[in-house]
Amino acid sequence: MRKGSSPAATTRRARRPGQALARWRRDRLLLLLAAPGVLVVLLFHYLPLLGNVIAFKGYLPFLTIAESPWVGWDNFQVIFSGDPLFVNALTNTLIITLIQVLFVFPLPLALALLLNEVISERLKRIVQSVLYMPHFMSWVIVVALFQQIVGNAGMVNTLLREHDMATFSIIGVPELFEVLITSQVIWKDTGWGTIIFLAAISRVDTSLYEAAAMDGAGALRRIWHVTLPAIRSVFVLLLILRLGDALTVGFEQIILQQGAVGATASEVLDTYVYNHGIVGGNWGQAAAVGLTKGVISVLLVLGANKLAHKFGERGVYHK
Amino acid sequence: MGPPNRVLTALRGLILTIGCAAVILPFLAVVSTSLATQEEVTANGGFVLLVREPTLASYQAILSGGVVTRALVISIIVTVAGTLLSLACTIGLAYSLSRPGSLGSRPILLAVLFTMLFSPGMIPMYLVVKQLGLLDNLLALILPVLINAFNVIVMREFFLDIPGELMESARIDGANDLTILARIVLPLSKAVISVIGLFYAVGYWNAFFNAMLYISSPEKWPLQLVLRTYVVNETPMGVDQVSAGSDSLPPQLSIQMAILVISIIPILLVYPFLQKHFTKGLMIGAVKG
Numbered sequence A: 001m002r003k004g005s006s007p008a009a010t011t012r013r014a015r016r017p018g019q020a021l022a023r024w025r026r027d028r029l030l031l032l033l034a035a036p037g038v039l040v041v042l043l044f045h046y047l048p049l050l051g052n053v054i055a056f057k058g059y060l061p062f063l064t065i066a067e068s069p070w071v072g073w074d075n076f077q078v079i080f081s082g083d084p085l086f087v088n089a090l091t092n093t094l095i096i097t098l099i100q101v102l103f104v105f106p107l108p109l110a111l112a113l114l115l116n117e118v119i120s121e122r123l124k125r126i127v128q129s130v131l132y133m134p135h136f137m138s139w140v141i142v143v144a145l146f147q148q149i150v151g152n153a154g155m156v157n158t159l160l161r162e163h164d165m166a167t168f169s170i171i172g173v174p175e176l177f178e179v180l181i182t183s184q185v186i187w188k189d190t191g192w193g194t195i196i197f198l199a200a201i202s203r204v205d206t207s208l209y210e211a212a213a214m215d216g217a218g219a220l221r222r223i224w225h226v227t228l229p230a231i232r233s234v235f236v237l238l239l240i241l242r243l244g245d246a247l248t249v250g251f252e253q254i255i256l257q258q259g260a261v262g263a264t265a266s267e268v269l270d271t272y273v274y275n276h277g278i279v280g281g282n283w284g285q286a287a288a289v290g291l292t293k294g295v296i297s298v299l300l301v302l303g304a305n306k307l308a309h310k311f312g313e314r315g316v317y318h319k
Numbered sequence B: 001m002g003p004p005n006r007v008l009t010a011l012r013g014l015i016l017t018i019g020c021a022a023v024i025l026p027f028l029a030v031v032s033t034s035l036a037t038q039e040e041v042t043a044n045g046g047f048v049l050l051v052r053e054p055t056l057a058s059y060q061a062i063l064s065g066g067v068v069t070r071a072l073v074i075s076i077i078v079t080v081a082g083t084l085l086s087l088a089c090t091i092g093l094a095y096s097l098s099r100p101g102s103l104g105s106r107p108i109l110l111a112v113l114f115t116m117l118f119s120p121g122m123i124p125m126y127l128v129v130k131q132l133g134l135l136d137n138l139l140a141l142i143l144p145v146l147i148n149a150f151n152v153i154v155m156r157e158f159f160l161d162i163p164g165e166l167m168e169s170a171r172i173d174g175a176n177d178l179t180i181l182a183r184i185v186l187p188l189s190k191a192v193i194s195v196i197g198l199f200y201a202v203g204y205w206n207a208f209f210n211a212m213l214y215i216s217s218p219e220k221w222p223l224q225l226v227l228r229t230y231v232v233n234e235t236p237m238g239v240d241q242v243s244a245g246s247d248s249l250p251p252q253l254s255i256q257m258a259i260l261v262i263s264i265i266p267i268l269l270v271y272p273f274l275q276k277h278f279t280k281g282l283m284i285g286a287v288k289g
Helices: A017-056 A074-080 A084-103 A107-117 A121-136 A139-150 A155-162 A174-202 A206-214 A219-244 A251-261 A269-279 A283-314 B006-034 B038-043 B057-063 B067-098 B105-114 B122-131 B149-160 B164-172 B177-188 B190-206 B209-214 B223-232 B252-288
Strands: none
Touching (some): A017 A074, A017 B067, A017 B105, A017 B177, A074 A084, A074 A283, A084 A174, A084 A219, A084 A269, A107 A121, A121 B006, A139 A155, A139 A174, A139 A251, A139 B006, A139 B223, A139 B252, A174 A219, A174 A251, A174 B006, A206 A219, A251 A269, A269 A283, A283 B122, B006 B252, B057 B252, B067 B105, B067 B149, B067 B177, B067 B190, B067 B223, B105 B149, B164 B177, B190 B252
């Protein structure tokens, strides 16, 4: 990609006041154009970041943040003392992440390999258009669709009942909550996830396939020996970035379906913050959990990036 | 290439067919049921996959005044206003950051990039919106999500690819930065602007959580909140919620499905345009990592 695209590369620092003034005169229109965006970033990204001091305060809604008394690390006691509700939320979050990394993450790759073998370009494009579409549906729509299709009174169960066959319930069953939300994630985003793998596959030198075919490699062996090694680095990179996001699991999706299964089965860290802070009024505690989660997430992302760079430099992943 | 493996080909076809059916059939069932009459819903024991006597009664009931009509208007206003504001701010920021050596561009760029790394947290965000007096105000659905750092970066990359000579010659002719943006940069960037605009629009249309968090009066609900209440939570709709024009309401299920269809249609309408471009946009992001 472009080298030295950063504007700083061509900037000479203004050393004298006269130069600074000249630059101000030259660039004031640009600054004016950037101002609304910068203001929004400051107000809604950086100001809330400062607002995290509330995690160290005993906030009461009728006081401002500044007026509320300092309470030190008191709000973090739910974490340090292992409050059962917090531990439950943390456990659920980690279980869902684990399930989704194991069962959801590899699916786009598998689907991309399948799509790549479709020879007709036209057919391939039609299938892609269909499979990408669910990504653009809101979670409310996805949850509503699932209820209507596989819910207890949904389409599939209605059909089964009509034919005197056994019905099933997956919605509203606490034990199956992880299965439900995982299948929703699969339905919504597997198609969309193939894009990046298809792009990586399209960069593979086609002469490698021909050479492999000459040597007598069948379709599966060509995938194993040519395609997979070529996209290994993309796969590893995405996996590491996904792990960096380990503490974040579908908030909208879960909050929409929490009523039917209860908190024990469905509470995750984000819903814990919502339910205890905004609904329950324990502002400081909820902010403390949110802040801890945010800090750990940043560390995970940074660590994951570093790890990805390491893999990237070697270009090999160790079996 | 060697001879194609029949079993593998058949298996592949089967899996892809099942995948496509899993996407298409739910939509088909929802659209069909929304068009069905009470008799047909009863005869089918609930859902209708292929409707025999389609009727628009459900759509008439929800679109001639009432909760859904109001929510639809609110969603359209928020989406249009939000998209225009987002585009204006994103273009201004991206253009300013794309000019070589402009004053303050390095710290601003870093500040924008840094927002991709952290999220400030739900509680502080809520308190900021509250202290700004935006609770229960539709602006709370727009302002906090006005700028998406990823979109700024993609647009900036696009602006950087415009040949510098074009702008230099305009500058020699006496054009200022604003004129250059309006006369040279914007006309050359229609594609990227429309794609990013569509992504913003889909985001505003689909936004559910911010509305749940910040909007408390039901008369200010956007469509996604109405969907949650009447379709996901299946709160029955009576004559208070839909138009009481006809003597008997259409079947509850058809009304629910009609609300669902109305919230899906705008996405389906812009989808072909989105699809044409998003692979490219995503690739810029992927390569930049």
